[in-house]
Amino acid sequence: MSQRGVERIVGRLVTDPGFREAFFRNPVESGLRIGADLTRQEIEALRRISLDALVEFSDCLDDRICRLHIRREPMGQESRK
Numbered sequence: 001m002s003q004r005g006v007e008r009i010v011g012r013l014v015t016d017p018g019f020r021e022a023f024f025r026n027p028v029e030s031g032l033r034i035g036a037d038l039t040r041q042e043i044e045a046l047r048r049i050s051l052d053a054l055v056e057f058s059d060c061l062d063d064r065i066c067r068l069h070i071r072r073e074p075m076g077q078e079s080r081k
Helices: 003-015 017-025 027-033 040-047 051-060
Strands: none
Touching (some): 003 051
């Protein structure tokens, strides 16, 4: 993995809440999904970034550069009216 790939992951972590959630659940799969094949050392380094710090930084960004994240409810969990 190149520095450019790590920077791509960091960029997605701060601008895409859905990716951020997926990354902290499964960093290898999430990285591969966006074309970033991370080494074990890179995954460890990225997972050491505080989730709270990522969220706080993300909250400071202009909404025009962040992705909209609409959480999907698991099947059968939709609210009924």
